[in-house]
Amino acid sequence: MDDKLFRNAMGSFATGVTVILSELDGEVYGMTANAFMSVSLDPKLVVISIGERAQMLERLKKSQTFSVNILSEEQQDYSSLFAGQRKNEEKVAFDYLNDIPVLPGANTQVTCDVAAEHAAGDHTLFIGNVKDIQLNEAEPLIFYKGKYHRLEGAKV
Ligand code: FAD
Numbered sequence: 001m002d003d004k005l006f007r008n009a010m011g012s013f014a015t016g017v018t019v020i021l022s023e024l025d026g027e028v029y030g031m032t033a034n035a036f037m038s039v040s041l042d043p044k045l046v047v048i049s050i051g052e053r054a055q056m057l058e059r060l061k062k063s064q065t066f067s068v069n070i071l072s073e074e075q076q077d078y079s080s081l082f083a084g085q086r087k088n089e090e091k092v093a094f095d096y097l098n099d100i101p102v103l104p105g106a107n108t109q110v111t112c113d114v115a116a117e118h119a120a121g122d123h124t125l126f127i128g129n130v131k132d133i134q135l136n137e138a139e140p141l142i143f144y145k146g147k148y149h150r151l152e153g154a155k156v
Contacts, residue, residue: 014144019082020048021094021101022066024059028094028101031056032083034143035123036068044130045115049123060126064114067097068128069106072138073150078103079141098132107141109134 015034035049094101102109112128142149
C-alpha cells in the first residue's frame with residue numbers, strides 16, 4: 001500500500017495534541033505526539049507510540065517515567081517547538097507533578113511510570129501506569145489532516 005494513502009487515512013482521525021516530557025540525568029526532554037490513548041480504567045493505563053527515529057525512544061527506555069501534556073488551543077507554538085519545527089528562542093520552564101516534569105498551561109497533565117514496552121513495526125508502544133492527573137479545563141488544540149484547529153465551542 002502507498003504510504004501517502006495510509007498517512008492521509010490516519011490523518012483523517014481528528015486528535016488532540018500532546019507533548020510528552022521525560023527527565024533524564026537532570027535534563028527535561030519534550031516531544032510532540034498525537035499517538036496517545038486511554039487503555040484501561042482498572043488499573044489506569046494509557047499508551048503512547050514513539051517512532052524509532054525519535055530521540056525520545058531511548059530516553060523513555062532509560063528514564064521509565066513520562067508525562068503526557070494535552071495542549072490547550074493557546075499552545076500551538078509548543079507543538080511546533082517540541083516537533084523540531086522551530087528553534088527554541090527561550091528556555092521553557094516546567095512544573096512538577098509527583099517529581100515528573102509537566103508543561104504549564106496544558107489542558108491536562110498526566111504523569112506515568114512505564115508499565116510495558118511493545119515494539120510494533122517502526123514504532124514502540126509505551127504503556128503508562130498513571131500516577132497522577134491535573135485537569136486545567138482549557139480548550140484543547142485539535143490536529144486534523146495535518147493542520148491545527150480549534151473547537152470554536154461547536155457542540156453537536
Ligand atoms: P528532539 O529532536 O531532541 O526534540 C524535538 C524538539 O523539541 C527539538 O527541536 C528540541 O530542541 C525541542 N526540545 C526538546 N526538549 C526541549 C526542552 N527541554 N526545552 C526546549 N525545547 C526542547 N512522533 C512520534 O514518534 N509519535 C507521535 O505520536 C507523533 N505525533 C506527532 C504529532 C504532531 C502534531 C507532530 C507535529 C509531530 C508528531 N510526531 C510524532 C513527530 C515528533 O514530534 C518529531 O519527530 C520530533 O522531532 C521527535 O523528537 P525527538 O524525540 O527526536 O527529540
